[in-house]
Amino acid sequence: MSAADELSYFKEISITKDLTLPKLLLRQAEKFGSGKVAMREKEYGIWRPVTWAKYLENVKYITLGLMSLGLERGDKVIMIGDNRPEALWTEMAAMCGGGIAAWLFQDCLMEEVQYIVDHSDAKFYVAEGQEEVDKALAIRERCPKLQKIIWDDPKGMRHYSDPMLISLDEVMQLGREKEKENPNLFKESVNAGKGDDVCLLFYTSGTTAKPKGALLTHYNMLTMGRNLMTVDPCRPSDDFVSYLPFAWIGEQMMSISAGLQVGFTINFPEEPETAQANVREIGPHVMFAPPRLYEQYTREVQVKHLDATWIKRKIFDIAFKIGYHTADLKFAKKPIPVYWKFLRWLADLACFAKIRDHLGLSRVRHAYTGGAAMGPDHFRFFHSIGVNLKQIYGQTEIAGISVVHRDDDIKFDTVGRPIPETEVKITESGEIISKSPSVFLGYYKMPEETAKTLKDGWLYSGDTGFIDEDGHLVVFDRTKDIMILSDGSKSSPQFLEARLKYSPYLKDALVVGHQRDYVTAIICIDYKTVGKWAEDQGIAYTSYPELSQDPRVYELVKKPIMEVNKTLPEPARIRRFANLYKEFDADDDELTRTRKIRRAFVENRYKDIIDALYGGKDMLHMETTITYEDGRVAQIKQDIRIEDVPQHGGK
DSSP states (O other), X not given: OOXXXXXXXXXXXXXXXXXXXXXXXXXXXXXXGGGSEEEEEEETTEEEXXXXXXXXXXXXXXXXXXXXXXXXXXXXXXXXXXXXXXXXXXXXXXHHTTOEEEEEOTTOOHHHHHHHHHHTTEEEEEESSHHHHHHHHHHGGGOTTOOEEEEOOOTTOTTOOOTTEEEHHHHHHHHHHHHHHOTTHHHHHHHTOOTTSEEEEEEOOOSSSSOOEEEEEHHHHHHHHHHHHHHSOOOTTOEEEOOSOTTSHHHHIXXXXXXXXXXXXXXXXXXXXXXXXXXXXXXXXXXXXXXXXXXXXXXXXXXXXXXXXXXXXXXXXXXHHHHHHHHHHHHTTOOOOHHHHHHHHHHIIIIIHHHHHHHTOTTOSEEEEOSSOOOHHHHHHHHHTTOOEEEEEOOGGGTTOSEEOBTTBOOTTSOOEEOTTOEEEEOTTOEEEEEOTTOOOEETTOHHHHHHHEETTEEEEEEEEEEOXXXXXXXXXXXXXXXXXXXXXXXXXXXXXXXXXTSTTEEEEEEEOTTSSSEEEEEEEOHHHHHHHHHHXXXXXXXXXXXXXXXXXXXXXXXXXXXXXXXSOGGGSEEEEEEOSSOOOXXXXXXXXXXXXXXXXXXXXTHHHHHHHHTTOSEEEEEEEEEOTTSOEEEEEEEEEOEEOOOOOOO
């Protein structure tokens, strides 16, 4: 099938109020059958394919098995585990049976699992293996509506005999028996669905409070996928790698909404630890990831550069001068002279093609990032090496995306223009509001929160921004997070933090300065990169806390802070900083499960450090606790250095 034929097929799909994700699965399985691979999973070093016909068959038997166990329309099915074909089959099966699928992040603590399972009124809990089963068994007494725990991976499950447990294989066997009793039941159940039925109960990241369950319909998900694909068409012959948590709307956006409509192949890595190597093996055509992944990629290249020989570093430096220059011409919508095109070709041959291949991005047509701010330095980096990285903007409540960059119109200080059928406006107070067919129904069991967020069909984002002269949306920051600086001007801490993280030595940062005399920062060093630097310098250390407080590491951290300061107006420059004795951690409630800072919580948790930053101290003794994933709590005692940042140069 030619590229033109592939795109024309996508355009034939008509999204009506009657179409559902399960009905689309039936249609695609009938079209592609056993002749096309729907998904692959790497097991024991081998990529194992699953055709569209087999995909549908597995979904059918899980659906009928769940119905045998008592699944009724509107029932909630909670899922937790790695990205695997079985996870996608079970999610689709829940929808095919008229149920509502909901996902948990695999590393959720016990309290988070209990809250969402109970709040969602989940009837079924589908776990990958022993670890996830143990969490369910520990919280089931506090979740009275939970009836069955289904597990998939048999490792470690041999001696589990609780009557509440059943394996996914047993569920599928029940489904086969159910089909013999009623051969038409599966199709009847699928055909009973409507586009405005709720298909997903999606819990938000909860940066300020308990997660809220957003109710998304089939129509929400399908229209969002359709409108994104209208801007950036994918093809049935494309490959996509699914390795970001299914509990993140961005992964659902590609694997479910776009994947089902286009029919591209979804690839599942063997383990989370092997994901990057597996991405390189597949060479996906489209990629979607939060900024942290691209920041990690950038850091990896920067570290390789630091470790390279002199001649390789020189080739790298020259190539990047060429890459940055041509990328800047592209951003400015200026023609690239033939001379520079030739130099660009040489740079690609000598350097960039190898970097793209190493990162697994050699075939990527469209790479997206969203969910948090990404600094302009990272954007320039990826475009300099020839990766078409684009920012998107959206929320769980609008099925993932409402705004995206266009290929020929990328401005790294914006998030692009609205996708088709989407309207974006700015209120008098500066809040970004959106309206589209993909706006959710509301929050489950939270009418007051729904009323605050949904007004006359408009989704109120809680973000502040503006629309520039080219019709691009500029997202400033969360309204509640904007800093009022000493001169009365406004600044975005998220933007400053993103700029700081371009340094390979800085993994995270918390910038503080709202209504204070000056701006300060709490820095989390990158333990691996700084550790390698320390070894090269002959600096002995035994732990993260010890390394982070070494005076020579403070001097290392000052340099990128001073570089960022040069680009900032005087009131926004960072004057003082402290290196934290640990990384920010989701298990300590410092980050959401999508790795966004819980700003208010972190500022309160490290109030003593912030007070010391503004109190003129040069040393602070800290005592605090950290929480491990299994619930254990440890006491930490640490002396924290406070240092000034030299102020010179800048705007």
